[in-house]
Amino acid sequence: MAANGIDTVVPTLTRLQPLAALGVDSLRELAPHCHRERVTRNLDPFQLRDWQGQVVYLVKGELKLEFEDGMIQVIVGGWGDALYPIGRGRLAPTLTKAITDVEMLRFDEDLVDIMMTWDQIAARGQETETDSDATDWRTMSGMFTVQSLTQGVFASMPPANIEQLLGHFQRVPVKRGEQVIRQGDPGDYYYLIERGRCAVTREVAGATVELAELREGDSFGEEALVADMARNATVTMKTDGMLLRLNKTDFMDLLREPLLQRLPPAEAQKRIAGGAQWIDVRFPAEYQCDGLPGALNIPVNEIRHAIAGLDPDREYIVYCQTGRRSSAAAFLLSQRGLHAHLLDGGLKALLAAGATNQNKGLK
Secondary structure: OOHHHHHHHHHHHOOOOOOHHHHHHHHHHEEEEEEEEEEOOOHHHHHHHOOEEEEEEEEEOOOEEEOOOEEHHHHHHHHHHHOOOOEEOOOOOEEEEOOOOOEEEEEEHHHHHHHHHHHHHHHHHHHHHOOOOOOOOHHOOOOOOHHHHOOOOOOOOOHHHHHHHHHHHHEEOOOOOOOEEEEHHHOEEEEEEOOEEEEEEEEEOOOOEEEEEEEOOOEEOOHHHHOOEEEOOOEEEEOOOOEEEHHHHHHHHHHHHHHOOOOOOHHHHHHOOOEEEEEEOHHHHHHHHOOOOOOOOOOHHHHHHHHHOOOOOOOEEEOOOOOHHHHHHHHHHOOOOEEEEEEOHHHHHHHHHHHHHHHHHOO
């Protein structure tokens, strides 16, 4: 939906239930995922289209609803019962008919449920927090985008982890020029930027190279925690700001494990045969030695820059020699909304499984 279409539909969404509870900012995130349907009079909208798994509202025109007990009701778009989804609870008809030409809005049911879940939990956390300067999670536009909630770092998180996660973040004020993490140090925290900007740099052959600039809603510090390695870059604040940090134990329990989807060698090979793509995150010299046929070679230190060139609709299976480096890469890809899986145990496990199968064939 174009920007002007978003501005047009948001006022309508503010009257629909339970969408109105999301607030204007969240509704602007939801608006591009709204589908507008027009149906000619005398037709049954629900017979014309399969709207299973959709939340549907009547916003213009008159629609007749017939119920199993013989009751008939007429609803008018934008008023009364039409402000609630059709087909739920008291509005679950066996037959519908457009009395006039009608206009309807529909949304994916899972998307609406995800946004409602996060918004309610974020709001409750704000209400129960005694600190008047507490984080209002709903204002973190980078973190609460539709893409982040449905495809990014939080999409695979069990609902039971959500409230725990928000409650375990600590707010840390930072100053311009402050180094938050240093290259070579052990990993201790995962960070989200609530406010401010920072630079990611790396020392290469004695020179400092700026790799990226991070802004509100961006995260950093995950690679060292996932792969249990030293920090591979330095992050320095470019402005004053506020960070949210999660300690290593909470990160592992609440974020890493839900997000890292591991595949045993046999299942990984089956998915490759079905169209998935290998990604080898080792150095080019390692890849040239024994890389898997057809694999993309994207060293783990380059994975952030390569994300934009990967297909969001394709499944990727990430590997290295043992699974250590590839676990960091798979987490980063999943965090950015890609369908990434980790080859559990790496090439060593894959080769061992192949040797085992060969031995079984000889018996």
